[in-house]
Amino acid sequence: MIALLRDVFTTLVLFLRTFGAMNIFFLQLLLYTPATMVRRFRLVVAQVHNAGALSIVIIIVSGLFVGGVLGLQAYSNLERFNAEDTVGIFVAFALVKEIGPVISALLFAGRAGTALASEIGLMKATDQLAAMEMMAVNPVRRVVVPRFLGGVISMPILTAIFTTVGLLGGHLVAVELLGVDVGAFWQQMQQTLELSDVNEGIIKSLVFGLVASLVAVWEGYNAIPTAEGVGRATTRTVVVTAIAVLFFDFMITAAVL
Amino acid sequence: MGPSGAGKTTLLQLITRQLVPDRGHIIIDGTDIGTLNQKELYALRRRFGMLFQHGALLTDLNVFENVAFPLREHTRLSNRLIRHVVLTKLHAVGLRGAADMMPRELSGGMARRVALARAMVMDPDILIYDEPFVGLDPISMGVIVRLVRRMNESLGITSIVVSHDVKEINEVADCSYLISNGKVAASGSPEELRKQSSKLVRQFMHGMADGPVAFHYPAPDYEEQLLGRDGK
Numbered sequence: 001m002i003a004l005l006r007d008v009f010t011t012l013v014l015f016l017r018t019f020g021a022m023n024i025f026f027l028q029l030l031l032y033t034p035a036t037m038v039r040r041f042r043l044v045v046a047q048v049h050n051a052g053a054l055s056i057v058i059i060i061v062s063g064l065f066v067g068g069v070l071g072l073q074a075y076s077n078l079e080r081f082n083a084e085d086t087v088g089i090f091v092a093f094a095l096v097k098e099i100g101p102v103i104s105a106l107l108f109a110g111r112a113g114t115a116l117a118s119e120i121g122l123m124k125a126t127d128q129l130a131a132m133e134m135m136a137v138n139p140v141r142r143v144v145v146p147r148f149l150g151g152v153i154s155m156p157i158l159t160a161i162f163t164t165v166g167l168l169g170g171h172l173v174a175v176e177l178l179g180v181d182v183g184a185f186w187q188q189m190q191q192t193l194e195l196s197d198v199n200e201g202i203i204k205s206l207v208f209g210l211v212a213s214l215v216a217v218w219e220g221y222n223a224i225p226t227a228e229g230v231g232r233a234t235t236r237t238v239v240v241t242a243i244a245v246l247f248f249d250f251m252i253t254a255a256v257l
Numbered sequence: 258m259g260p261s262g263a264g265k266t267t268l269l270q271l272i273t274r275q276l277v278p279d280r281g282h283i284i285i286d287g288t289d290i291g292t293l294n295q296k297e298l299y300a301l302r303r304r305f306g307m308l309f310q311h312g313a314l315l316t317d318l319n320v321f322e323n324v325a326f327p328l329r330e331h332t333r334l335s336n337r338l339i340r341h342v343v344l345t346k347l348h349a350v351g352l353r354g355a356a357d358m359m360p361r362e363l364s365g366g367m368a369r370r371v372a373l374a375r376a377m378v379m380d381p382d383i384l385i386y387d388e389p390f391v392g393l394d395p396i397s398m399g400v401i402v403r404l405v406r407r408m409n410e411s412l413g414i415t416s417i418v419v420s421h422d423v424k425e426i427n428e429v430a431d432c433s434y435l436i437s438n439g440k441v442a443a444s445g446s447p448e449e450l451r452k453q454s455s456k457l458v459r460q461f462m463h464g465m466a467d468g469p470v471a472f473h474y475p476a477p478d479y480e481e482q483l484l485g486r487d488g489k
Contacts, residue, residue, distance in 0.1 A: 122316075123315075123316070126311065126313060126316070127309045127310070127311065127313035128313050128314070128315055128316065130275060130309070130313065131307070131309055131313035131314075131315070132315075133275065133302075134273060134275070134302055134305060134307040135302070135303075135326065135327045135330065135375075135379075136299035136300070136302040136303045136327075136330075136331065137326075137327075137330050138295075138299075142330075
């Protein structure tokens with residue numbers, strides 16, 4: 001029993017310590033952000049390309065399918081109440097407020113987060129970060145901050161693309177396939193969806209972008225510098241991001257409602 | 258010099274403050290580097306050039322940009338001048354023609370030579386080499402050994418070379434320290450070391466299997482283990 005308590009206590013302390021260190025790391029990144037945006041803007045642009053532009057394909061394809069599935073589900077349920085005309089509302093609400101930001105963040109973690117974590121981890125394992133240190137170049141400024149900012153900037157844009165494509169997917173399925181009136185689909189949506197709903201989605205995508213990018217660069221930067229360690233850091237990036245994103249999703253939704 | 262696991266790389270990391278010592282002081286040019294803040298430490302490190310064991314080239318930059326990296330970070334030289342300096346240093350290591358290659362296209366020895374060019378590019382006062390001769394073919398090895406020696410003499414810099422290649426070290430070193438188990442076991446010019454009668458020094462300098470440094474990692478009795486009598 002005492003051993004169990006001690007284990008729980010140690011785990012808790014360890015968790016708090018990691019959490020605290022991560023927050024300090026986060027503040028450090030924010031502190032370096034202005035200088036990086038001015039002096040290393042090119043690196044940031046390159047990372048927006050790496051994290052954002054290269055994720056567009058997976059975002060578009062997934063958005064199309066998710067939108068389509070929402071259209072199908074909404075139609076089959078709303079049809080029972082003769083409310084097919086409101087399919088547009090349902091799809092838009094789900095995408096803009098919830099599914100768009102959340103699934104984009106999860107896809108981002110899988111596509112860009114893992115790439116960031118493993119790249120930084122491998123740079124560490126091959127002494128590149130130590131070499132920078134020895135050349136009096138701060139690796140956090142040179143390597144970590146641009147990658148972090150690349151992720152933070154990309155996330156809201158990816159979410160916007162995902163949501164837009166999702167709406168089109170919903171349109172394809174509901175209007176073109178199932179015969180919902182095209183005017184009803186779009187007009188109901190525009191009348192019901194309010195700016196505050198869109199804002200909720202935007203806030204979420206911003207927060208998720210911060211969380212997903214922070215977790216990825218943190219895991220990479222703190223990876224054990226071996227093949228096994230980098231592999232584990234990559235896995236943890238996805239797991240931790242997923243949990244954190246769903247946690248913050250709940251918190252933000254609760255706060256907004 | 259010293260056998261594997263003697264603490265050579267750790268010592269280098271301490272000298273460059275990649276590691277912070279638990280006890281004691283490390284003094285470079287009269288300053289205790291343990292007391293420096295990050296800014297002062299970076300100012301000191303600009304006077305260092307370090308060659309890592311596997312080169313540690315930045316994989317997202319080509320050879321030219323790798324060598325130019327310290328210049329771009331720390332100076333405001335024009336592109337023309339940077340090009341001039343970088344090509345000069347690459348020429349010195351014989352890789353001017355590889356300027357446009359990416360690090361992944363280089364062999365281990367070439368990567369090391371590029372890293373050497375990069376370590377020299379800021380004209381450091383102190384050059385630190387971590388196992389510079391490992392994995393080089395005899396031709397590059399000869400060139401690098403001569404290069405190390407020549408730079409030391411012509412530029413008047415201090416070089417710290419960690420190695421276990423006794424022959425090469427004897428060619429370049431003015432003074433050698435033999436480290437074993439985290440302690441300096443012997444020191445002096447290569448000549449003096451050769452004459453030392455201590456068993457450890459003789460074992461190391463002549464590469465003998467028997468001596469104070471055990472070749473075998475501690476293990477149970479060979480015969481017992483093979484016959485399965487060790488209970489496993």
